[in-house]
Amino acid sequence: MQExxxxxxxxxRVIKNLIEKGPMNKTRLAGASEISYDKFLLYFDWxxxxxxxxxxxxxxxxxxxxxxxxxxLVDWILKHVGKLMFRR
Amino acid sequence: xxxxxAVEKMRDLRKSLETTLRYEKSGSKFPQVFMVTLFAxxxxxxxxxxxxxxxxxxxxxxxxxxxxxxxxxxxxxxVLILFGVAALLVYRILHKPFTKPxxxxxxxYLKEGIIGIIRIIEESDWExxxxxxxxxxxxxxxxxxxxxxxxxxIIFVILFFAYGILVTGIxxxxxxxxxxxxxxxxxxxxxxxRTIKQSYIELWHMDNLVAELRWFYFEFQGAGI
Numbered sequence: 605m606q607e608x609x610x611x612x613x614x615x616x617r618v619i620k621n622l623i624e625k626g627p628m629n630k631t632r633l634a635g636a637s638e639i640s641y642d643k644f645l646l647y648f649d650w651x652x653x654x655x656x657x658x659x660x661x662x663x664x665x666x667x668x669x670x671x672x673x674x675x676x677l678v679d680w681i682l683k684h685v686g687k688l689m690f691r692r
Numbered sequence: 693x694x695x696x697x698a699v700e701k702m703r704d705l706r707k708s709l710e711t712t713l714r715y716e717k718s719g720s721k722f723p724q725v726f727m728v729t730l731f732a733x734x735x736x737x738x739x740x741x742x743x744x745x746x747x748x749x750x751x752x753x754x755x756x757x758x759x760x761x762x763x764x765x766x767x768x769x770x771v772l773i774l775f776g777v778a779a780l781l782v783y784r785i786l787h788k789p790f791t792k793p794x795x796x797x798x799x800x801y802l803k804e805g806i807i808g809i810i811r812i813i814e815e816s817d818w819e820x821x822x823x824x825x826x827x828x829x830x831x832x833x834x835x836x837x838x839x840x841x842x843x844x845x846i847i848f849v850i851l852f853f854a855y856g857i858l859v860t861g862i863x864x865x866x867x868x869x870x871x872x873x874x875x876x877x878x879x880x881x882x883x884x885x886r887t888i889k890q891s892y893i894e895l896w897h898m899d900n901l902v903a904e905l906r907w908f909y910f911e912f913q914g915a916g917i
Contacts, residue, residue, distance in 0.1 A: 613811035681809050686693035
């Protein structure tokens, strides 16, 4: 079976939704993340494996590692986009 | 820098890229330009050959028969019109990419803020963009050179006639083509000084854009995200 390669922006979108809207069930989270439920399940398994999110009593929530990863990503983007110099 | 500023900067980056990449689109039309030029040269030669070979005559209602062969009115005017049409065609072909408004294909993604920026960085073909920028730079040099050559040609023709009328017509001194050419070059340098400077600045901006994007791309690759 081919290894699952997640899109970074989808991972970030899932975490952002959980941070901003709080814990929610998988169906709602898939909708909020704008991906099909089947595809979402692949992301869900992968993110649980990486300790980015967890599921308890049918509700998905973000873990500390998820928040840390998301913040790292946002900081990287802001830092590097901020350094870009070109004619505007 | 906050999210809003980052989004604005990415939007500006795309705009700058789209503007620069117009030269690449224009450069991709060089084969067409070559064909038009080749056709014009061949057609001019054919007209010259035909008029000389058959010593053609044309009927002018006001003036009767006019010989258009080498001993008559000559083929200068038809050939000049032919090259004029070719020059107009070349201009239209090369100028077309610059007539369309600059579109920002990242706008849709950037509505999502930072997530959109991540998506752009992840999905963009950076190697392809860098290659296109390189082609755009080459096309820009080519188009600038062609423009200067065209201007030189026009000034040369104007000076040739002016020299002919003033110096040869009045003082009877024969036309010296080297003097006309030197005068044309000097006029191009004097009149086109600003254009040449602008071209140099444009090239510098292109180089800068490539360097910045290369740095950004390598940083993203090296970040291990």
